[in-house]
Amino acid sequence: MxxxxxxxxxxxxxxxxxxxxxxxxxxxxxxxxxxxxxxxxxxxxxxxxxxxxxxxxxxxxxxxxxxxxxxxxxxxxxxxxxxxxxxxxxxxLYSHVEISSFVPEILDDEHSRKFNIDLCGPRVLFCADKTIDLILKSGANQYIDFKSVDSSFVCDASGRLTSVPDSRAAIFKDKSLGLREKNQLMRFFKLVQQHLGGGENERISEQDLESPFVEFLKKMRLPPKIKSIILYAIAMADYDQDNVELCEDVLKTKDGIDRLALYYSSVGRFPNALGAFLYPIxxxxxxxxxxxxxxxxxxxxxxxxxxxxxxxxxxxxxxxxxxxxxxxxxxxxxxxxxxxxxxxxxxxxxxxxxxxxxxxxxxxxxxEKRKVARGICITRSSLRPDTSNFLVVYPPRSLYPEQVTSIRALQIGSDLAVCPSGMFVLYFCTLCHDANQGIKSLNAAMDSLLTLPKSSHSESSTTVHSENSAEVKPTVLWKALYIQELxxxxxxxxxxxxxxxxxxxxxxxxxxxxxxxxxxxxxxxxxxxxxxxxxxxxxxxxxxxx
The missing domain is CATH 3.50.50.60 (FAD/NAD(P)-binding domain)
Structure with a gap:
């Protein structure tokens, strides 16, 4: 006080x-x-x-x-x-707080106040979700502005970042997908659209709707890469869905379809929004x-x-x-x-x-025994030179064999007024039961994307794989890890x-x-x-x- x-x-x-x-x-x-x-x-x-x-x-x-x-x-x-x-x-309600500053002047009072760091990140609003509807209905839209999150990527087991196709056009343009994969994905989305808007003959059966979504995706003969994108980067499943018997939160097909519908109805809802997500300025x-x-x-x-x-x-x-x-x-x-x-x-x-x-x-x-492990990093360069605001999803077991939950990383740039010009904020999040497990997962994701300096003056030049080229990993200026109770x-x-x-x-x-x-x-x-x-x-x- x-x-x-x-x-x-x-x-x-x-x-x-x-x-x-x-x-x-x-x-x-x-x-x-x-x-x-x-x-x-x-x-x-x-x-x-x-x-x-x-x-x-x-x-x-x-x-x-x-x-x-x-x-x-x-x-x-x-x-x-x-x-x-x-x-x-x-x-x-917060524990295991670790805060490291590798450039001490960032914490100077004058500089520190140029940041608006989210306590509950990473988080977005889908363009078509009920939050937007509530903001409009309540009249709260008069007091807040948004910008679009540019794109989404999913990291595969080899450490490569693959674009998440968010439209029919994006599927055809995606160079990481072969012709067969594109056709399979198009057939799947066509079936989903028919189910959501068609008559009885086009609907997915009740039996399939009550089955695990992962089993339905296998039934549709989608390859593992596409299945992973749909489950973890579009439907946003938290837990490893491949082992249904051990999965803590199995996503049913009907819920998976609803999440797909939300994602794709969000794309194009607002003329100035490129993708499915919005972030508050x-x-x-x-x-x-x-x-x-x-x-x-x-x-x-x-x-x-x-x-x-x-x-x-x-x-x-x-x-x-x-x-x-x-x-x-x-x-x-x-x-x-x-x-x-x-x-x-x-x-x-x-x-x-x-x-x-x-x-x-x-x-x-x-x-409720679950906790949320959250992390924040500040850098002076973007993970991708051509994009400021985007999501990276690490599906379960994509970083190490014992990783049982998805990890989401959201990079936000200064154009959203959350940090000084030329800087970027990365938010990390995963569910966990044990603090050590959660912190291990976040550190693994951070190590995959970023470089932690050995000293405040180090300039590392390690690389991260993307679809097209090897890129320099940004160096962390400031880092925070913490566990939040539910x-x-x-x-x-x-x-x-x-x-x-x-x-x-x-x-x-x-x-x-x-x-x-x-x-x-x-x-x-x-x-x-x-x-x-x-x-x-x-x-x-x-x-x-x-």
Whole structure:
């Protein structure tokens, strides 16, 4: 906190329909939706900037955020009121943080603040996905601009980067595909298109739809190279699909077809978008800020640098009544939504009707054992001299035999205002159960694409294979590795949002936000169909810069 919370003037009014703690994407969407439905909403955040676990931060702020350790909240007294204050517990959500700077001046205050580094990267928006539809429906599109991610590549077992064909024309132009492979791929996509838009005779059978997608691709006689591109670079499967018996998350054909449809319907949706993906200018932290601005227009009150230290529970019924702030003020609401950093104390939520399993899930200790390993590198040159913004996918076992999950790497250049001119940011991500496993996978991907200097002055000249030529691997100037927990808690009128997942887009995150909103307000629409009075002509415009 940059300022003592006790110096804040009291918040007025003191009673709200909904109090939301944390300005992450889910919290901001729910706050904006509740405000759009005429609810009185107070939106708090203990941090000095918007975004929480979805923020885009300077290098120094990112380091501070990852290395911050939540302090226990002090005990509080009820002072004769009809409620009991219950101190909230805080939990660490990042571990195994490793940050290395090979060019120390990058961390100078002036230079550090020229970066907008995504905490939850790598991530994009598909041009045709539900996130775009929600941004348009809510009116948040007035506060955010996007640019296209130029292209996608998949790395094969030999270490070569192959273009992901994103259209019929791209398939024919792709020099890495033989004529037979092109014909097989065209027949497959034709079948998918007929299934999605045709009659009963053109549809894929129900039996095939319920089978593993990898088995359906084999049935279509697609070669391993094409099968890998479809599974991991288009359908974005996380786990090795070739061994169905051991795979933790088998992708069914019906889900694979849906993902293919999303990918190919995204290509060409917007005139200025070259490929299937969009990226927010200034980073993904712009998304929650856009929804916060939308909420403010509808009357939501936002207060930063204001931690909540306790829940107020009715002495007679034991039900939630309100919150106590670090300023000492008590505020009341019908509903409360917490960000994932806060944990409701176990004695508070235990009751005869709650099973131990439910309690563990409420506390984020249940079935979800996966973690997300994330990495960030900064370079002065692009991985490909002709492209700034693109995705590289490493399918399972493409880097080493024990690699059981896909690894995604996204390079973003300065044209997206995330770093100084002439620099590039690379985001890496993979799912894992064990931190060592996750860090090993990220290091393997980084070593495949980049050169780590032996000293701050080294200029290495090792090479990486591509389709056409051998290229010099960029040298890393700055590097970060960290493990992020996955959580999701809920309990009656006290709900908690989830941490950013390991997916490449926001669809599952927004699905969870929608379910939470419907739980809190079952009779309300997420965003009612209204026209913004301040900018009625702009509500359906979506800005994608060339």
């Amino acid at each position: 940059s300022e003592d919370a006790s110096s804040y003037p009291p918040i007025e009014p003191t009673k709200f329909d909904l109090i939301v703690v944390g300005t992450g994407l889910q919290e901001s969407v729910i706050a904006a939706a509740a405000s759009a439905n005429g609810k009185t909403v107070l939106h708090l955040d203990p941090n000095s900037s918007y975004g929480s676990h979805y923020a885009s931060l300077s290098l120094r702020d990112l380091s501070n955020f990852l290395n911050s350790h939540p302090a226990p909240h002090p005990s509080t007294s009820s002072n004769g009121h009809d409620f009991t204050p219950i101190p909230l517990a805080a939990r660490p 200034y980073g993904h932290g712009e998304l929650p800020q856009a929804f916060c601005r939308r909420a403010a227009v509808k009357g939501c009150i936002h207060v930063l640098r204001m931690p909540m230290i306790a829940l107020l529970m009715d002495k007679c019924t034991g039900h939630y009544k309100g919150v106590r702030l670090s300023s000492g003020q008590d505020l009341f609401s019908h509903q409360l939504i917490l960000d994932p950093s806060s944990v409701v104390p176990l004695p508070l939520i235990s009751s005869p009707k709650d099973s131990p399993r439910e309690n563990r899930q409420i506390l984020g200790l249940g079935d 959580t999701m808690d809920q309990f009656e009128s006290i709900n908690s949002t989830a941490m950013p997942d390991g997916n490449f887009n926001y669809n599952n995150i927004l699905d969870a936000a929608l379910k939470l909103f419907q739980k809190v307000y079952p009779d309300e629409e997420l965003f009612p169909e209204t026209v913004s009075p301040e900018n009625p002509e702009d509500d359906n415009e979506f800005s994608v810069e060339s």
